[in-house]
Amino acid sequence: MATYDGFFNALGLRDWCDRDAQSGPVSMADLMARAQGGGAGAPDSARSLWDLPFPSLDALAASCSAIPRSRDLTVGLERGFLNIRDALRVVVDPLTQPLSWMLRDALWLMTNTPWWIMIPLLLAVSWLVARSMRVVGLVALFIAILAFIDHYDAAMQTLAIIFVCAFICVLLGVPIGIAMSRNDRLQRSVTPVLDMLQTLPPFVYLIPLIFLFSVTEPKLYGIAIILYAIVPVIRLTDLGIRLVDKDVIEAADAFGMTRRQKLFRVQIPLALPNIMAGVNQTIMMSLAMVVIASLVAAPGLGVLVLRGIRNLELGTGLVAGLGIVLLAIMLDRVTKAALARIDTSRKQQ
Amino acid sequence: MTDSIEPPVKVSIRNLYKIFGPDPKAALEKHRAGMGKPELLKTTRHVLGLSDINVDIHEGRITVIMGLSGSGKSTLIRHLNRLIEPTAGEIMVDGEDILAWNDARLRRLRRETMSMVFQKFALLPHRTVLENAGMALATRGIRRSEWEPEANRWLRRVDLGGNGHQYPHELSGGMQQRVGLARALTSNSDIMLMDEAFSALDPLIRTDMQDLLIELQAELKKTIVFITHDLDEALKLADHLVILKDGAIVQQGEPQHILLNPAASYIEDFVADINRARVLRVRSIMMPGEADGEISGEVEADDNLESVIALSGGTLEPRYRVTKDGKTVGIVEMPMIMRALVPRRSQTGHARAV
Secondary structure, three states, X not given: OOOOHHHHHHHOOHHHHHOOOOOOOOOHHHHHHHXXXXXXXXXXXXXXXXXXXXXXXXXXXXXXXXXXXXXXHHHHHHHHHHHHHHHHHHHHHHHHHHHHHHHHHHHHHHHHOOHHHHHHHHHHHHHHHHOOHHHHHHHHHHHHHHHHOOOHHHHHHHHHHHHHHHHHHHHHHHHHHHHHHHOHHHHHHHHHHHHHHHHOOHHHHHHHHHHHOXXXXXXXXXXXXXXXXXXXXXXXXXXXXXXXXXXXXXXXHXXXXXXXXXXXXXXXXXXXXXXXHHHHXXXXXXXXXXXXXXXXXXXXXXXXXXXXXXXXXXXXHHHHHHHHHHHHXXXXXXXXXXXXXXXXXXXXX | OOOOOOOOEEEEEEEEEEEEOOOHHHHHHHHHOOOOHHHHHHHHOOXXXXXXXXXXEEOOOEEEEEOOOOOOHHHHHHHHOOOOOOOEEEEEEOOEEHHHOOHHHHHHHHHHHEEEEOOOOOOOOOOOHHHHHOHHHHHOOOOHHHHHHHHHHHHHHOOOHHHOOOOHHXXXXXXXXXXXXXXXXXXOOOEEEEEOOOOOOOHHHHHHHHHHHHHHHHHHXXXXXXXXXXXXXXXHHOOEEEEEEOOEXXXXXXXXXXXXXXXXXXXXXXXXXXXXXXXXXXXXXOEEOOOOOOOOEEEEOOOEHHHHHHHXXXXXXXXXXXXXXXXXXXXXXXXXXXXXXXXXXXXXXXXXXX
């Protein structure tokens, strides 16, 4: 019949193979072969060695129906996920509910506050973080441009999502990074997870989340953004603390600092430039993800980009895309200015 | 010293061994059975850090531990506050074995009994000079309003009164190390550990710092353990000199005594290049007792030979009465001084010369 029949016969597994054999055709190829009236088995013997199929699951299953097909792998994965979904929901749903609230509230707050309050407020925040009139001027100009072309609401929605997600990334990422820097075993086990989170294509984050949560829930895209953007802040916190001058750590030990004192008085302050670089990266990555997350109902400029693609509205998509660039430059300049400020006031010699 | 009673022992190191590697205990057995440092490294891949160290550190004295790089001197000083744990041996501070202490008790030792000055200063770069000086007290949980006057007092004492608000990177190397010194002094500990504290400084600044330390020590009478690779510095500061080589003590004692009676050819080579006339003191070579006969003048017991030669105008006839605190303690003749200027060979070295 099929290529590997002889192999199973030789091993004496024929009975096991045919124990629960199905008679019906299972794959499209089988149906086609049948429709063409070709008798199974006859052409097989004529096949040369050139056509020998790789002993894949499908090829083996053709000879021995007890062996699962490749399709069973994807089906099994899906079934397995759906089976644990309810249990997972019971745990994860309440845990992540605050994220939904935060996102909803932030979106409501930033879009419902009148622009003549919101814009000065954002400028004040930029000043507090960056302490540079040039940067504040840049932010003012860019927001004015976005508002002038009536993209103000979408930009505020995007900003609101980024603020909430970046805040949670820092809130979770810094402690994880600190724990990793103090424990080599933890570092060894977390690093592959971080590698995976970083290399997984951004779209893939959305797939299991769609099954897990309702698409109307903001936390769906919130979790996707956080998972994607949290990596740099963890990595750079870990790195920053490990890079703190060994001599200074020794001095801290020699003067009898406890681990806690050492952490808060020496390690974190000295790692701060690195941690801030991580925060900058995290904000940039959440901006990248917030566009993709518009596929699962994240509001903001990403929706306009998506509309540009779906409806072939070239202008809409390009303008929204450039709006995202303006946001990115704004966020980058503000956080970089903060980083530069820390670097000069805490310069190591 | 011949002219004073030995002060009590503050820190005592007994049979201290340190071996670096995955299984130091097993390597220690091999070393005790007679395996030397190079063989130990070759056969077991363990590094012999310290071998059978016995030192008594007396209260109120400067004990200098000297050796070339790799001799284990920095390893040794880090055992005193247990920044490094020994493989075997005892370290007694005020009669208590600090190796038996738990973390909390050890922290108290580091906070209150011992302070440390580092070669690379190791100041906190994100804190001001004043905050660095007050670091030890702040670590103990003392409020800023209470440690600030104390830190300011010591900063003034090291001539940095006006620099309290600056950051360490704004200061020169010498000034940074004075902050390091002020930090150690502010902690008010009895014992100060100084790990090559002046080695990273320019020669002139280094001399200034040595003078400052001697001046402070005359006033404060701390127990100081000073590490250096510089023999001139060691001879200038030491009340008690310990010379390390390959993790073992070659000779220890009063520096003048070591200079006049080197115990090994290693030390002879070491002391060959120094200016003996400037380092040797009259008290080390004089004939103790009453000064009889014809006397040309008086010299202080702590004068160096150079000043006596200058006084004599280069002639060999003069005899001087040696005084200390106004009392006559001995007599010195010029030929004695001339003999002392020629390096004496040790037993082994002598045999080789003959």
